[in-house]
Amino acid sequence: MxxxxxxxxxxxxxxxxxxxxxxxxxxxxxxxxxxxxxxxxxxxxxxxxxxxxxxxxxxxxxxxxxxxxxxxxxxxxxxxxxFKAMGGSYAVLRHLVEHLRTSGHAVTSADLIADRFRERTAAITVTSATDGNHGRSVAWGAQLFGCRCVIYMHAGVSVGRVRAIEAFGADVVRVQGNYDDSVRVCADDARRLGRQVISDTAYPGYTDIPRTVxxxxxxxxxxxxxxxxxxxxxxxxxxxxxxxxxxxxxxxxxxxxxxxxxxxxxxxxxxxxxxxxxxxxxxxxxxxxxxxxxxxxxxxxxxxxxxxxxxxxxxxxxxxxxxxxxxxxxxxxxxxxxxxxxxxxxxxxxxxxxxxxxxxxxxxxxxxxxxxxxxxxxxxxxxxxxxxxxxxxxxxxxxxxxxxxx
Ligand SMILES: Cc1ncc(COP(=O)(O)O)c(C=O)c1O
The missing domain is CATH 3.40.50.1100 (Rossmann fold)
Known part of the structure; x- marks a missing residue:
């Protein structure tokens, strides 16, 4: 090393x-x-x-x-x-609750954990770039609250950290370059494929979710x-x-x-x-x-x-x-x-x-x-x-x- x-x-x-x-x-x-x-x-x-x-x-x-x-x-x-366990997962929950609210369903975390809205949440994909811990939190939150998850990791992230995220049922995409490159690829794919980015870092036009994190x-x-x-x-x-x-x-x-x-x-x-x-x-x-x-x-x-x-x-x-x-x-x-x-x-x-x-x-x-x-x-x-x-x-x-x- x-x-x-x-x-x-x-x-x-x-x-x-x-x-x-x-x-x-x-x-x-x-x-x-x-x-x-x-x-x-x-x-x-x-x-x-x-x-x-x-x-x-x-x-x-x-x-x-x-x-x-x-x-x-x-x-x-x-x-x-x-500590990241409390950031990305919380933002995943808030996103799902808000998404269901706009379609007329008032739900709590307990409803989602009990799979009461699984049919709806399973159609939602959250995504993020990470060098390990944030992605683990997003993947865990997605598993706990019942949606899909795709995580982007740059070449420098250890295999052990990739495995830990896959263990929560997320798909992992490896990206050439550094962390900031993985952020950009993740954002581009999300736009193209209709996924919700749950990022711990804010950039112009994207600030609400990082605040929730x-x-x-x-x-x-x-x-x-x-x-x-x-x-x-x-x-x-x-x-x-x-x-x-x-x-x-x-x-x-x-x-x-x-x-x-x-x-x-x-x-x-x-x-x-x-x-x-x-x-x-x-x-x-x-x-x-x-x-x-x-x-x-x-x-x-x-x-x-x-x-x-x-x-x-x-x-x-x-x-x-x-x-x-x-x-x-x-x-x-x-x-x-x-x-x-x-x-x-x-x-x-x-x-x-x-x-x-x-x-x-x-x-x-x-x-x-x-x-x-x-x-x-x-x-x-x-x-x-x-x-x-x-x-x-x-x-x-x-x-x-x-x-x-x-
Ligand atoms: C273990 C650990 N400590 C500290 C930080 C720094 O957090 P932030 O990127 O919000 O400054 C991170 C970010 O991933 C982290 O994984």
């Missing part, structure tokens, strides 16, 4: 960050309490729902010289292995609020960036809730797939071209989601890019769990937030930019578990089962 960027780490303070700025209507149009509460009420009724754990890692906090590190472990989400992600914040010790808030948030939807959903909710007291957001990306970072430098969305090579597969996006940008533009405090070895170190550190820290199975993209924290404390200039000190309370999200067990074993040297058993 080629590692890109080694232990490189770069970061800069966002010159447009405005911590006193109100959460404005253009941001609330993307994510807001009402939409997230609706998603939470819906998703928490699905079979297999359980809040993912929020784990305190005191030894990691000591090593980092901060007061506290919390990791929310999305590897345990719905047995799908990532982000509402599903917002459930993580609702859970975190009840899991944090009463009256305690994180001061810093490290969230990994692909197209930026994840970071914008999480941070948008904290911003709406806590205003200027929200945690300081660092968006962490791979050095060669740093579209949020580059957009932060330019002051407007810019695309990163090329192969977007990184072991952090879920983050290999070259274009910022246009609905995420209004939140990240002013809401991001620090933009950061890290080499693959930081993600790998974070995976190994989380699996080892020294000095009594709980052992956590984190996938390559999943560990990137912790990798960003480790890179920041190893680089004094970055630590200062982020403003970490011994009073800091850091919240990170392990956004995926071992979504490809073979890749995980190659990197960590043990299987996920062995890590947990140890």
């Amino acid at each position: 080629e590692r890109v960027g080694g232990l490189e780490a770069r970061a800069f303070a966002n010159p447009r960050a405005d911590r006193t700025a109100r959460f404005r209507p253009e941001q609330a149009a993307v994510i807001n309490a009402r939409a997230v509460h609706a998603a939470h009420a819906e998703i928490s009724r699905w079979p297999g729902y359980a809040p993912t754990p929020l784990v305190s890692l005191p030894a990691l906090a000591r090593e980092a010289g901060v007061a506290q590190v919390w990791c929310k472990n999305e590897g345990l989400r719905f047995g799908l292995g990532s 982000m509402h599903g992600y917002g459930v993580m914040v609702e859970e975190t609020l009840t899991q944090m010790p009463a009256g305690v808030r994180p001061t810093h948030l490290f969230v990994q960036g692909g197209c930026g939807g994840f970071a914008a959903a999480i941070h948008g909710r904290f911003w709406e809730l806590w205003g200027a007291d929200r945690p300081r957001l660092t968006v962490v990306e791979p050095v060669r797939a740093d579209c949020v970072y580059r957009s932060g430098e330019a002051g407007h969305p810019v695309a990163v071209r090329g192969g977007l090579e990184t072991v952090m597969g879920g983050l290999a996006c070259g274009e910022v989601s246009m609905v995420a940008w209004p939140i990240l533009d002013v809401g991001t405090d620090v933009f950061m890019a890290i080499g693959d070895d930081w993600a790998i170190r974070a995976m190994q550190r989380l699996a080892a769990g020294p000095s009594g820290d709980l052992k956590i199975v984190a996938g390559e993209a999943g560990a990137a937030g912790v990798g960003g924290l480790m890179a920041s404390v190893a680089t004094e200039s970055i630590r200062r930019i982020i403003g970490l000190d011994d009073h800091s309370r850091v919240l990170t999200i392990i956004s995926e578990g071992a979504t490809d067990e073979e890749v995980y074993r190659t990197i960590v040297g043990r299987t996920p089962t062995d890590v947990i058993a140890a």
